[in-house]
Amino acid sequence: MSLKVEIELTLNGATARASVPAHWSALTALRQTFDLAGAKLACGEGECGSCTVIVDGESVNSCLMPAVDLNGRTVRTVEGLWTDDGVDPVQRAFIEKGAVQCGFCTPGMIMQARYLLDRNSDITDAEIRRGLEGNVCRCTGYTKIVDAVITAARAAA
Amino acid sequence: MSETASQAVPRIEAYYAPTSLEEAVEQIAAGDVAIVAGGTDLMVTANGALRRIKRGLMNIRHVPGLDGIAETGGRIRIGALATMTDILESDLLRAKAPILPATADRFASVQIRNAASVGGNIANASPAADMVIPLLCLDAEVELASWKDGAVSTRTLPITDYFTGPGKSKREAGELITAVEFDAQGAGGHAAFFKTGPRPALEIAIVSMGFMARIDGGTLSDIRIAFGAVAPTPIRAPETEKLLDGQTLDDDLIARALESADTEIKPIDDVRGTAWYRRRLARVYLEEELRNVLEG
Numbered sequence: 001m002s003l004k005v006e007i008e009l010t011l012n013g014a015t016a017r018a019s020v021p022a023h024w025s026a027l028t029a030l031r032q033t034f035d036l037a038g039a040k041l042a043c044g045e046g047e048c049g050s051c052t053v054i055v056d057g058e059s060v061n062s063c064l065m066p067a068v069d070l071n072g073r074t075v076r077t078v079e080g081l082w083t084d085d086g087v088d089p090v091q092r093a094f095i096e097k098g099a100v101q102c103g104f105c106t107p108g109m110i111m112q113a114r115y116l117l118d119r120n121s122d123i124t125d126a127e128i129r130r131g132l133e134g135n136v137c138r139c140t141g142y143t144k145i146v147d148a149v150i151t152a153a154r155a156a157a
Numbered sequence: 158m159s160e161t162a163s164q165a166v167p168r169i170e171a172y173y174a175p176t177s178l179e180e181a182v183e184q185i186a187a188g189d190v191a192i193v194a195g196g197t198d199l200m201v202t203a204n205g206a207l208r209r210i211k212r213g214l215m216n217i218r219h220v221p222g223l224d225g226i227a228e229t230g231g232r233i234r235i236g237a238l239a240t241m242t243d244i245l246e247s248d249l250l251r252a253k254a255p256i257l258p259a260t261a262d263r264f265a266s267v268q269i270r271n272a273a274s275v276g277g278n279i280a281n282a283s284p285a286a287d288m289v290i291p292l293l294c295l296d297a298e299v300e301l302a303s304w305k306d307g308a309v310s311t312r313t314l315p316i317t318d319y320f321t322g323p324g325k326s327k328r329e330a331g332e333l334i335t336a337v338e339f340d341a342q343g344a345g346g347h348a349a350f351f352k353t354g355p356r357p358a359l360e361i362a363i364v365s366m367g368f369m370a371r372i373d374g375g376t377l378s379d380i381r382i383a384f385g386a387v388a389p390t391p392i393r394a395p396e397t398e399k400l401l402d403g404q405t406l407d408d409d410l411i412a413r414a415l416e417s418a419d420t421e422i423k424p425i426d427d428v429r430g431t432a433w434y435r436r437r438l439a440r441v442y443l444e445e446e447l448r449n450v451l452e453g
């Protein structure tokens with residue numbers, strides 16, 4: 001067995017502690033240890049973005065992040081977007097624009113979109129398209145996803 | 158691929174997250190640790206690479222002094238942990254080494270750029286490593302730290318002399334890359350980065366090219382041309398640089414420069430492209446760039 005390492009992080013606003021195998025990815029820890037199954041494993045190679053979460057304000061592919069490196073970090077996953085006011089504006093726009101088909105890419109798309117809008121309140125349509133380059137969707141053909149993110153961006157502006 | 162990696166459970170027996178350079182290099186000297194920075198090379202194939210680690214995993218992200226981008230006395234220092242996003246968004250680099258942000262802009266996706274470090278890109282020593290191309294153009298030096306006789310010892314190697322083959326370099330097993338350094342560039346220089354691959358966002362370059370020059374009244378000087386993925390290591394094209402130096406561009410000189418560059422590259426056929434295609438692309442990029450310069 002591989003060594004287990006104690007980690008403590010701020011996960012969706014609350015302190016979380018666990019002991020994780022040293023060879024795990026952050027994605028495996030989120031899904032298996034913390035029961036947050038929003039972020040998905042698809043390629044496991046950084047190519048598809050379905051595992052995207054926000055760590056210390058930066059969007060990353062959690063499949064490539066070592067779980068041990070979660071220690072001391074502040075992590076937001078799609079589960080953390082829900083507030084007392086209901087779903088996040090990006091989630092609402094995805095629902096309204098019909099940007100979800102099978103839904104496998106959706107949590108990653110939404111977290112990447114959230115990151116882009118948090119980073120740049122004045123984002124252009126072209127910047128949104130480029131910012132989503134690391135997220136693959138096998139169903140929608142992207143048009144409705146891009147529409148949804150543009151809608152959320154314009155609603156916030 | 159299973160999330161529990163049940164086929165072959167790796168045996169990592171020790172995990173280190175050093176908080177000083179001394180601690181880091183002393184532990185590396187003690188042996189058998191895999192260094193991880195952003196993890197975008199090491200972690201590929203869902204923990205696959207980690208299966209090969211025999212004993213220790215070392216996370217260098219808490220070592221102070223390995224991050225940041227700063228200028229002192231005309232020299233710019235980029236810490237090994239600086240990410241592609243740090244490089245892309247640096248005002249200092251945009252003003253004084255614009256070829257670096259131009260390259261970061263063509264590097265993978267946002268998520269990868271947020272994690273991928275410049276130290277990892279150099280350590281990986283891929284013939285197609287993108288960030289190496291502008292660093293070759295800038296005549297950068299790679300700073301290496303190791304543990305010798307009970308103390309931290311550092312040395313620097315010119316990046317032009319650093320790589321020895323695919324995945325190979327002069328970095329010794331006990332050495333940590335701590336930074337890269339190069340001269341800040343004055344105003345009025347010309348710089349560009351070219352790269353191609355099948356998917357615009359996440360491509361390993363089939364061919365990449367960096368170009369820097371000064372242009373005064375049509376005369377070229379201080380020319381630096383670097384190519385990636387056309388030889389066992391990323392390379393400069395010194396003969397072509399010499400041919401162009403002090404000259405005024407015209408159609409004939411451009412034609413001779415393309416011939417010269419063709420003799421300096423040694424591309425191979427592989428899954429990403431044929432040698433013929435790579436030669437073709439290298440010509441197309443150099444011609445496009447020289448015509449950009451000619452046409453101002």
Ligand SMILES: Cc1cc2nc3c(=O)[nH]c(=O)nc-3n(C[C@H](O)[C@H](O)[C@H](O)COP(=O)(O)OP(=O)(O)OC[C@H]3O[C@@H](n4cnc5c(N)ncnc54)[C@H](O)[C@@H]3O)c2cc1C
Binds near residue numbers: 194200266286
């Ligand atoms: C989807 C995807 C797209 C990519 N696109 C590109 C691209 O467009 N261009 C490109 O060039 N690369 C690309 N890469 C490769 C990779 O992102 C880069 O090489 C990156 O810079 C590696 O940095 P890292 O911090 O993630 O390295 P890690 O994975 O943490 O480490 C990589 C290697 O370097 C060693 N290492 C790391 N830091 C140091 C140090 N300071 N001293 C000594 N050794 C060290 C590690 O032990 C390991 O062997 C891509 C990778 C993926 C998964």
Ligand code: FES
Binds near residue numbers: 041043061
């Ligand atoms: S599962 Fe992480 S990028 Fe595809």
Ligand code: FES
Binds near residue numbers: 105
């Ligand atoms: S909705 Fe199915 S992959 Fe995007």
